Amino acid sequence: MWIWKTTNKVDPLTGEILDEDHLINEDVVQAILITAQKAIERKILREKNKKESAGAKWTPEEDAQLIEEYKNSLSIKEIAEIHKRSEGSIQSRIVKLWQNQQLENEKMQ
Numbered sequence: 001m002w003i004w005k006t007t008n009k010v011d012p013l014t015g016e017i018l019d020e021d022h023l024i025n026e027d028v029v030q031a032i033l034i035t036a037q038k039a040i041e042r043k044i045l046r047e048k049n050k051k052e053s054a055g056a057k058w059t060p061e062e063d064a065q066l067i068e069e070y071k072n073s074l075s076i077k078e079i080a081e082i083h084k085r086s087e088g089s090i091q092s093r094i095v096k097l098w099q100n101q102q103l104e105n106e107k108m109q
Helices: 002-007 027-049 060-071 076-083 087-108
Strands: none
Touching: 060 076, 060 087, 076 087
8 A cells, every 4th residue: 555655654656765854754744644544444444344235225125024023032233134234224224113103103193
């Protein structure tokens, strides 16, 4: 990664060692480059660990399956693995389905 080379005082294009007085060797520039490198590494890790169905629309069939799994006391983690979604996504969907059911119940009264 070019940032790693630059933080090691090496020109990323030529591979030449940079002079000590080069702008890249300034402490503030090095700190910025290291921060950027860490942010890129976190982004890559998030993408690598992203669930297969992340961001996909919920279908009525998937909602019904989710409700059954929840009623059958499956853990959020187990449900997330089944649906290939994050635990946060499962929790949010359960809350949304519950709220929708509450609204339906109020309309019927």
